[in-house]
Amino acid sequence: MKTMLMSANYAAARATVSARVEVVAAYPITPATTVPEQIALLSEDGVFKGEFIRVESEHSAMFACIGASSTGARAFTATSSNGLLYMDEGLHWAAAARLPIVISNINRSVSPSWNIHVTHDDSMSKRDTGWIQFYSASVDELYHTIIQSFKLAEDERVLLPVMVNADGFVLSHTVSTFDYLEPEEVDKFLPPYNPPHWKMDPDDPVSHGNIVFPEHYQEFRYQMHESNKNALTVFEEVEKEYKKLFGKYFGGPIDCYKCDDAEVIFTSQGTIGAEAKDAIDELREEGHKVGNARVRMVRPFPVEKIRELASKVKAFASFDRSASYGFGGPVANDIRASLYHTDYRPFVKSYIGGFGGRDITVPDIKEIVLDTVNVVESGELGPEETWHDLR
Amino acid sequence: MVATKDMPQKEYVLKGNAACAGCQDMVALRHAHKALEGNVIQVVPACCTSVVQSLWPKSCLDIPVLNTAFAASAATASGARAALRAKGITDTTVMVWAGDGGTFDIGIQALSGAFERRTDLLYVCYNNQVYSNTGTQRSGATPLHAQTTTTWYGKKEPEKMLDLIVAAHEPVYQTTANSSYPRDLYDKFKKAKEIEGPKFIHIFLPCPQAWNYPVEIGVEIGKLAVETGYWIMWERLGDEWTLGRQSKRFQDPDNRKDIEEFLKLQGRFSHLFKPKKDEKKIQDLRDFVQHRWDAVLRTFT
Numbered sequence: 001m002k003t004m005l006m007s008a009n010y011a012a013a014r015a016t017v018s019a020r021v022e023v024v025a026a027y028p029i030t031p032a033t034t035v036p037e038q039i040a041l042l043s044e045d046g047v048f049k050g051e052f053i054r055v056e057s058e059h060s061a062m063f064a065c066i067g068a069s070s071t072g073a074r075a076f077t078a079t080s081s082n083g084l085l086y087m088d089e090g091l092h093w094a095a096a097a098r099l100p101i102v103i104s105n106i107n108r109s110v111s112p113s114w115n116i117h118v119t120h121d122d123s124m125s126k127r128d129t130g131w132i133q134f135y136s137a138s139v140d141e142l143y144h145t146i147i148q149s150f151k152l153a154e155d156e157r158v159l160l161p162v163m164v165n166a167d168g169f170v171l172s173h174t175v176s177t178f179d180y181l182e183p184e185e186v187d188k189f190l191p192p193y194n195p196p197h198w199k200m201d202p203d204d205p206v207s208h209g210n211i212v213f214p215e216h217y218q219e220f221r222y223q224m225h226e227s228n229k230n231a232l233t234v235f236e237e238v239e240k241e242y243k244k245l246f247g248k249y250f251g252g253p254i255d256c257y258k259c260d261d262a263e264v265i266f267t268s269q270g271t272i273g274a275e276a277k278d279a280i281d282e283l284r285e286e287g288h289k290v291g292n293a294r295v296r297m298v299r300p301f302p303v304e305k306i307r308e309l310a311s312k313v314k315a316f317a318s319f320d321r322s323a324s325y326g327f328g329g330p331v332a333n334d335i336r337a338s339l340y341h342t343d344y345r346p347f348v349k350s351y352i353g354g355f356g357g358r359d360i361t362v363p364d365i366k367e368i369v370l371d372t373v374n375v376v377e378s379g380e381l382g383p384e385e386t387w388h389d390l391r
Numbered sequence: 392m393v394a395t396k397d398m399p400q401k402e403y404v405l406k407g408n409a410a411c412a413g414c415q416d417m418v419a420l421r422h423a424h425k426a427l428e429g430n431v432i433q434v435v436p437a438c439c440t441s442v443v444q445s446l447w448p449k450s451c452l453d454i455p456v457l458n459t460a461f462a463a464s465a466a467t468a469s470g471a472r473a474a475l476r477a478k479g480i481t482d483t484t485v486m487v488w489a490g491d492g493g494t495f496d497i498g499i500q501a502l503s504g505a506f507e508r509r510t511d512l513l514y515v516c517y518n519n520q521v522y523s524n525t526g527t528q529r530s531g532a533t534p535l536h537a538q539t540t541t542t543w544y545g546k547k548e549p550e551k552m553l554d555l556i557v558a559a560h561e562p563v564y565q566t567t568a569n570s571s572y573p574r575d576l577y578d579k580f581k582k583a584k585e586i587e588g589p590k591f592i593h594i595f596l597p598c599p600q601a602w603n604y605p606v607e608i609g610v611e612i613g614k615l616a617v618e619t620g621y622w623i624m625w626e627r628l629g630d631e632w633t634l635g636r637q638s639k640r641f642q643d644p645d646n647r648k649d650i651e652e653f654l655k656l657q658g659r660f661s662h663l664f665k666p667k668k669d670e671k672k673i674q675d676l677r678d679f680v681q682h683r684w685d686a687v688l689r690t691f692t
Contacts, residue, residue, distance in 0.1 A: 022473075022474065022478070023470060023477055025466075025469070025470060025473070051473035051474075051476050051477050053469055055466060055504060056503065056507070057466075057501075057504070059501075060463065060465075060469070060500070061466075063459060063460065063501070064466045064467065064469045064470035064473065065470055066470060067434065067459070067467035067469060067471040067472075068470035068471065068474040070467075071432065071475060073474035073477050075470070075474075089462075090463070093459070200432045200457055201455055202429055202430045202431060202454065202455055204455075205453055205456075206455060207447075207450035207456040207458070208457055209441075209457065209458030209459070210444045210450060211442060211446050211447060212446070212447045213446060216447065
């Protein structure tokens, strides 16, 4: 392990070297572009040993990954926003084909209007595709989560693709130190990919993806659902092993900070969760019993962890940098749904904002948390949903 | 040309598949695989061939088949080829087997990209000139005046000359073929198997369902397409273009059978003959035959 200084996108590119990715297929889109740019350079310099396909679209990027993974190769791509949406058919395909592809999605607003800055609408709109989803908050976390994701995706109890999200510009273009692992070091954690059930092999021919009638189709989807849920347990094992081997740990599916005695917990995805630690510290100094729960894993949704937190707190202030239009904050709604069949009844306040790259800073987070503290003190919920900093 | 008795006995397209009676796709696929002899990964987008493989967990194809999305076959094949390269496997053919819809229309971007990247890929378009899998809707390959379920009174535009588009990508090998000439088709696959780089085989094949003719005359219709000059058999290896022996004598319009002989056997053109013969529309198609000859010869010679 050695310390390197790079942007998150360059670190993501380095993760493909560390994880001995065999095929990358990618198409440029801001702010993900510097990931394939850097892989191209690493490939031309002989550092990246796999094949790099400079495809003509994101749709082709995902399907080239599907072709590669189906032929038994470890495959990776990166994209953002409209690129992720253009892959949509392939996202569903990869999950249903049970292919352990990893994508680094650099979150960007969806058009129109053109906006290259962060909103989570791109990835949140893909949460029903069957992909496992992580949101990261630092260069180091993005890099290591990509390596861990291959292990998770390739586990036979999971066999599903993984999307590792990073906030466009806020994280993707932030230069920071991270702990780089040489491929020889990662080898002891991540063995070569060997598909356990089927691959394209002339010596053992199978047809994959031919017609399945109503008698069986549903069972395939049920297995996909169960396997997605298995990822919670498997990820726990993956993180444990990774911590033991490399001393790196990012906090499980929900990274909690000062939650143990908290009455109000702020939840969020991505870099806001890192910013929130400072807000929590200041609020603690001001005498408020508040904590920060950074939701790293959105699919599968860590239902039990949410219930555990709910058993102790009086309120959640849930912040979504995206919306399910017509129904509200996606994670806020998942938190509420997780609690319905329990006896825990904390207030769940939903805050939506930070769209199009609008900054969410320590004062914003403090304002939100204090709003929820007031709910606890007054006993009045007030609005279920608030669009923060709405002009 | 290969003698029928010299083709391998082994079958890769097995009995019990779900193809329609008289399906010429199965004829083409059967001879293609005899030539490729099993060391192949076949990528299939949405098309008749994705259906006729039969239902999971059975398969009628004794080779690895990767079904993929309609627009994605050349991209999927690019990924399969890259995986083989990453693993140091060089002798396996990666073949796309796509219909005309998946090639002329929705799949053309991926095809163009894969060829521009000089992917070592055999792309086969089996062209029955219609979206037959979805029930006979017009495609970019549907000929002028052909009746489909989205052109009830006949298509108003002539077919796209895809071969010229593909040729602009300068594949290492490009050829047309026809399911009514299976020995010629076999030879072309044999040849393609030995060449590295992007290769394109465009197979004309009649479809009894979509074209509405008696199932037993598919071979006859395929031959008439050549004998009327409507379908031109040719090969291009690098820059070297040769007119196929089947088409040579039909370069001279005087040697061609009249286009009517090809048209009148097919229900999709029946409105050109009844209730009243439409001389103008038949002449349009006769003119298109010459137009294609002119365009092909102008491009390649």
